[in-house]
Amino acid sequence: MKIRAISARAVDCGFQKQALQTTRVASPMSRFPRFAEARASWMWPSKKTFVRVEADNGFVGWGCTNGGEITEMIVNSHLARLFEGEAADAAQIHAQATASLLPNDRSGFAMMAVAALDIALWDLQAKAQGKALVDLLGGSELETLPVYMTTGRPEAFAGGGWQGLKAAAPYGPESGDEGLAENVALMRRFAEAAGPDQPIMIDAFLSWDADYTLRFAEACKDLPLAWIEDPIPPQDVEGLRKIRREMDPGIALALGNFAFSYADAADLLRSGTVGVLQPDIAWAGGITETLRILALAEAVDTEVILHNSCEQPWALAMAAACQSKARVECVDRGESSPLYSLLAPRADIANGQVAVPRQISGFAPPHFVSAAFEAAPEPSKGG
Template identity: 35%
Template sequence: MTPTRRTFLRSALAGAAGGLSFAAADPDLKITGVRLVKTRPKNPLPSYAPAPDSYWVNREAARPISIYPQFTGRRGPGSKWMPDPAGPISSFTVEIATNKGVKGYGRGGDGGGPVVEGHLAKLITGENPLDIERLWDIQWRATLFYGRAGAAVHAISAIDLALWDLAGKVRGEPVYKLLGGRTWERLPAYATGNDIEQSVKFGFKKVKLALVHGPAQGREGLKKNVEQVKRTRELLGPDGDIMIDCWMALTETYTLQLADAIAPYRVHWLEEVLQPDDYEGFGRLREKIRSTLLATGEHEYTRWGFGRLLHYKAVDIWQPDIKWCGGMSEMRHIGSMALANGIPLIPHIGGSEEPIHYLAYMPALTWAETTLPPPGGPDRVYKMFEEQRLVSRGPEGVYLQPSERPGFGLDIDVA
């Protein structure tokens, strides 16, 4: 039975106070299967060997574990400390199937796959997949004794995203329309990575660096960091925005030294300077640093975690990751907190297929983070990237926008 626009709106508005539910749209729809799947792009970028000096070849940068000399900051192939990318605790995709043939797909962070298979699948099988908020709460309550963050919330995130993807397909609409419609036609974007020449050539006026050296490299490492920022400012020009990702690797003292040293180059924010649970440390730094803003949240979880950031007045900018923080349902709660307290919300990898729908809907203009394919490829690689990511250009450089296909518009096949 297809609902009228009036009955659908009544259902959505009724759920707004306690969470969205689209179940009235199809009360007979049931989840019949939940499984992990391997996916591949329907239209993959051409394969090529990236430039050997590209940041994305090995992703060498400051990391929390870099204080131990046997570990480098390498996150690419051959990393001694990152999980095996082909192993059971790597990032994953979940498929939710229904009795009417509609399927939804959701992606989650490291460690969540076994939680989906070993626990969450049985909690939602047989349920109406359009009861999205109710199913989130069931999973949350069922995992409290071992979860609340990390792998358990990564698992909930993936299932939640799969449910939103499925709901969009049931309605025949992109997710941003389910959220309440589009506020912004397109979002200004920034490029993350240390291939600055490539980013500037592509048209970006906002770039985020990965800090290469941490406290273990001492004063010499600090000087090299400053040189990296200075060179970026020269390449970007006086009006572009520079951000620096410190990936939980610094101390309070080092952060103060870094902020002072890079002040002449007008850095917009320092990101994740401390470990995620050091709320008081973030708060102390925010009271002392005036030359730049502080950002964090990539490794924070749920509205309760961001509530602690708010309580400690820890940072200026929140950066939840939709595949880790609890999915689209939780992004809505976190976003409402941010809006109510005047805190900019700039999600981690916010330009990817799922969070861009939230950013297009959110009634506060923000930026969308993205990454370019590594340099060294044929022109067709970057042209396809523009086409697939709906890239446009304007006064703020590069812009992105969400897909108009139903759900999140993931253009994938199950391998």
């Protein structure tokens, strides 16, 4: 099976209209007043990038990532010209794609583009073999996976059997003692909604510093705080080590949303600070790269929770097939959102459990995405 054509389209799927984008959520830009109130005011290109890979036998594979026009350009102007006409071998193409980008970037947008192409190639292979992706990855006897919920409205998920409720921190050090008090009050609200002995978590999105993180942890010492996620940039290894050394050992550091490759994940794990590793398959080089990350984490006995799992059917398939004690994340977008069903039907979640996807037909985009491919002119190939 050879690749006939590769194309990418950046499509607006309403990401900037989500509550996490339009309400106050702490971020690396919070210290700049004009960007503090809403992530939508500064967020990187927010369109979803869909990648379509057509094989010479008529099968079509689909992948998806973030990065909008940037990742679209990398696929159309660089990766497509390298691999059209080549065998649809995901491992071989992944190795060559990452090597071809290495002189410019081993991380970030480059690996997002590789991820979307890689996911599409795995989808193509599953369709060609007449298998569900979970079976192509080794199969699973599990019917469901336990879910934790990331939300801004914890009361809506009280008593739902979740593996925890996670908040997005609204404030960072720039908001002083008042902001710290508001963050702690939010955690008390989450603890009340979660119920006795149920874990709560908080995502600081790289917006804090080591001292602020320690102050927050101390202020929450009477709460069932399971982890603090990405409190500081992953490059600040000494800051992470200070937090891990001085913080209550019962509170984990959840890191790795912004680990875009095996190398990034390995750097974090070598720091000795990771309690939970949370790579995003659609950012961290795709399925092929994440298989390596899972093996690395298993070797050092570190739990992996695949980021934003319930919006990524490939993540649910990987968790079921490749992890012995998986739990996954669902991001609350409200009652309805296009983001719930970009390449597969909305994940079936009930009583804190999500069904393992087993569709043999694989991934397929909604009509508005297909229309974007049909309407747009053929992308130019770099050279």
